[in-house]
Amino acid sequence: MSQLPEQPADTSIPTSADVARLAGVSRATVSYVLNNNTTVRISESTRRRVREAASDLGYVPHAAARSLRAGHTRTVLLPAAHVPAGPLQQRFFIDLQSDLRRLDYTVVQYGSGGLDPDEAARAWAELRPVAVVSPVGMALTRVGIGVLTRSGAKAVITLGPQPVDGAHALVMDQREVGSCAVRHLLSGGRSRIGVVMPQEPGLAPFSEPRLAGALRALDETGADARIQPLPLRYEEASAEDLAARWRSLGLDSVFAYNDEYAMLLMRALQDAGVEVPGEVAVIGADDLMLGRLLRPRLSSVRMELATAQPLAEMIDRLVQHPGGAPERHYLLRARAVARESG
Amino acid sequence: MSQLPEQPADTSIPTSADVARLAGVSRATVSYVLNNNTTVRISESTRRRVREAASDLGYVPHAAARSLRAGHTRTVLLPAAHVPAGPLQQRFFIDLQSDLRRLDYTVVQYGSGGLDPDEAARAWAELRPVAVVSPVGMALTRVGIGVLTRSGAKAVITLGPQPVDGAHALVMDQREVGSCAVRHLLSGGRSRIGVVMPQEPGLAPFSEPRLAGALRALDETGADARIQPLPLRYEEASAEDLAARWRSLGLDSVFAYNDEYAMLLMRALQDAGVEVPGEVAVIGADDLMLGRLLRPRLSSVRMELATAQPLAEMIDRLVQHPGGAPERHYLLRARAVARESG
Numbered sequence: 001m002s003q004l005p006e007q008p009a010d011t012s013i014p015t016s017a018d019v020a021r022l023a024g025v026s027r028a029t030v031s032y033v034l035n036n037n038t039t040v041r042i043s044e045s046t047r048r049r050v051r052e053a054a055s056d057l058g059y060v061p062h063a064a065a066r067s068l069r070a071g072h073t074r075t076v077l078l079p080a081a082h083v084p085a086g087p088l089q090q091r092f093f094i095d096l097q098s099d100l101r102r103l104d105y106t107v108v109q110y111g112s113g114g115l116d117p118d119e120a121a122r123a124w125a126e127l128r129p130v131a132v133v134s135p136v137g138m139a140l141t142r143v144g145i146g147v148l149t150r151s152g153a154k155a156v157i158t159l160g161p162q163p164v165d166g167a168h169a170l171v172m173d174q175r176e177v178g179s180c181a182v183r184h185l186l187s188g189g190r191s192r193i194g195v196v197m198p199q200e201p202g203l204a205p206f207s208e209p210r211l212a213g214a215l216r217a218l219d220e221t222g223a224d225a226r227i228q229p230l231p232l233r234y235e236e237a238s239a240e241d242l243a244a245r246w247r248s249l250g251l252d253s254v255f256a257y258n259d260e261y262a263m264l265l266m267r268a269l270q271d272a273g274v275e276v277p278g279e280v281a282v283i284g285a286d287d288l289m290l291g292r293l294l295r296p297r298l299s300s301v302r303m304e305l306a307t308a309q310p311l312a313e314m315i316d317r318l319v320q321h322p323g324g325a326p327e328r329h330y331l332l333r334a335r336a337v338a339r340e341s342g
Numbered sequence: 343m344s345q346l347p348e349q350p351a352d353t354s355i356p357t358s359a360d361v362a363r364l365a366g367v368s369r370a371t372v373s374y375v376l377n378n379n380t381t382v383r384i385s386e387s388t389r390r391r392v393r394e395a396a397s398d399l400g401y402v403p404h405a406a407a408r409s410l411r412a413g414h415t416r417t418v419l420l421p422a423a424h425v426p427a428g429p430l431q432q433r434f435f436i437d438l439q440s441d442l443r444r445l446d447y448t449v450v451q452y453g454s455g456g457l458d459p460d461e462a463a464r465a466w467a468e469l470r471p472v473a474v475v476s477p478v479g480m481a482l483t484r485v486g487i488g489v490l491t492r493s494g495a496k497a498v499i500t501l502g503p504q505p506v507d508g509a510h511a512l513v514m515d516q517r518e519v520g521s522c523a524v525r526h527l528l529s530g531g532r533s534r535i536g537v538v539m540p541q542e543p544g545l546a547p548f549s550e551p552r553l554a555g556a557l558r559a560l561d562e563t564g565a566d567a568r569i570q571p572l573p574l575r576y577e578e579a580s581a582e583d584l585a586a587r588w589r590s591l592g593l594d595s596v597f598a599y600n601d602e603y604a605m606l607l608m609r610a611l612q613d614a615g616v617e618v619p620g621e622v623a624v625i626g627a628d629d630l631m632l633g634r635l636l637r638p639r640l641s642s643v644r645m646e647l648a649t650a651q652p653l654a655e656m657i658d659r660l661v662q663h664p665g666g667a668p669e670r671h672y673l674l675r676a677r678a679v680a681r682e683s684g
Contacts, residue, residue, distance in 0.1 A: 013494050058492045060467040106468070109451030125402040126448070150400045152355050234631065260632065267635040289576065290602065290632060293609040 099312035125151035155318035175213030184336035190253035191225035239268035259284035281342020296340030441654035497660035517555030526678035532595035533567035581610035601626035623684020638682030
């Protein structure tokens with residue numbers, strides 16, 4: 001089989017023994033230097049010689065071999081999302097990776113699409129991560145958490161709309177989004193409130209707690225009002241259907257799940273001659289810039305995520321001091337931004 | 343230190359020796375059964391006993407140990423994106439992960455935010471992947487590719503707007519998007535064409551080739567026309583500035599980078615009294631549903647990505663037969679969708 005110069009066979013992979021030979025030191029010294037181990041006194045000139053030899057040979061340490069020697073890894077597993085994540089979450093994960101790398105962890109994202117939560121936990125456990133953050137939309141069970149901790153994970157942290165029993169939880173509580181929208185509509189004098197429920201797959205972990213939050217806000221304020229779920233597909237035909245029977249529903253306002261569904265529904269209402277905000281107040285969520293381009297400008301619920309750095313520090317603390325009681329941290333903040341649509 | 347029952351200490355991690363003891367077989371037999379090795383005859387009842395013992399103990403194999411024994415891993419590294427990826431790319435990667443898992447690879451995404459391409463290559467090499475797909479926006483150099491192949495990667499595949507010398511390339515050729523938009527405008531009789539250049543960081547790997555494609559289309563058609571780049575920030579104030587001096591630019595059409603920038607600019611033009619499409623034709627890209635909600639409905643360039651499965655099969659083929667000449671595959675297809683805006 002022909003080999004390009006830049007694709008040599010396995011046998012040419014440089015090992016730490018090669019580095020030791022070239023630098024004229026022991027393998028142990030190579031290991032101390034390249035792992036930045038400072039408990040052993042090694043002269044600066046020797047350290048330099050080892051680094052130069054490693055560089056000349058193109059040697060990089062083998063994470064698997066190092067983790068077997070150390071008995072544990074520095075791997076933090078951030079399972080890759082099943083469902084396309086929004087820009088807010090993407091940014092959060094990108095920041096989290098940088099912060100963890102600064103704390104000397106190896107951050108690995110592991111795909112789990114098509115696996116059930118227990119299968120996914122077993123697949124992740126094969127990588128022997130020292131900490132695992134499970135993704136939104138993958139509800140780890142106690143069985144899965146047990147598999148991971150028995151395989152050496154010091155910290156198993158679930159991330160999602162709800163905490164999971166027995167695990168540390170980072171909660172992006174979507175209920176707060178629905179509560180916030182409904183409190184805003186109530187404060188504007190509306191009382192017959194529709195809540196859009198998207199029919200696209202994968203959105204139930206978001207839409208159901210938003211509806212629950214909407215109901216909770218009604219309950220807490222004790223207002224004489226009602227809430228009606230409104231199934232909607234993200235298609236013009238579905239919005240036209242809903243707009244055509246709008247007046248028969250007897251609603252004076254709608255929380256439209258997010259700004260995209262709100263823009264879709266508002267266009268259909270306007271085309272059907274239903275006046276926004278006169279006949280119906282409309283509020284979305286995400287505070288997209290595009291919503292501000294509409295006339296009337298779209299009111300929205302703005303969400304903010306906590307910064308990633310405290311989470312990176314929390315992971316590091318849980319790895320170093322495992323076994324404490326499950327912790328819960330709430331990451332999501334929401335507030336209504338009133339514009340012209342209601 | 344207190345330990346919850348579901349967070350036992352390291353010493354309790356079950357090993358294949360524990361499974362062998364419980365099942366009453368040798369460690370080799372455990373290994374054969376759990377790795378689905380069919381070259382050795384083992385009775386179905388023994389296989390079942392081993393699997394039950396593994397399940398009872400909560401044993402999962404150690405990927406690192408297995409890869410050290412095998413001399414290579416089945417790890418395919420998909421580095422996590424720096425820049426927030428669009429839904430089209432996210433879906434592509436989710437599908438690719440599933441397809442690779444079906445081919446018995448372990449798919450790992452490794453964050454590289456904050457690292458330069460050579461540092462990133464060294465970090466990835468520590469995981470000894472058998473194949474690496476580099477992300478859009480991370481231009482691997484020949485040095486980085488060399489580090490990865492010397493550490494055992496059989497296939498290094500770059501993914502991005504342009505191929506990289508000496509590596510297999512999956513090309514999402516953004517030039518095609520710009521060409522497509524300009525050919526559409528020219529065919530509608532426009533000849534003085536603005537091309538929006540977003541000023542947000544991280545978008546240059548997309549916007550620059552789109553502009554290059556726009557210029558190429560002009561060149562190829564030999565039309566008596568001109569193209570003018572138009573810097574724009576994704577902010578209402580920036581769009582208002584551009585709209586206020588629009589008539590002084592002498593343009594009759596604009597390719598607005600994508601639908602979001604197109605929606606922003608079209609709103610500002612309309613608010614400034616510039617008629618769309620009468621005075622200026624506007625075309626975006628991405629064919630978002632939201633663009634269809636505007637009046638006039640937004641024309642757009644629709645993009646399609648090849649399906650992930652042939653890529654998964656290509657990775658598997660390159661792993662099994664490394665060393666061939668670099669391959670190039672073009673993943674992106676683009677076509678103009680004419681609506682009302684031009």
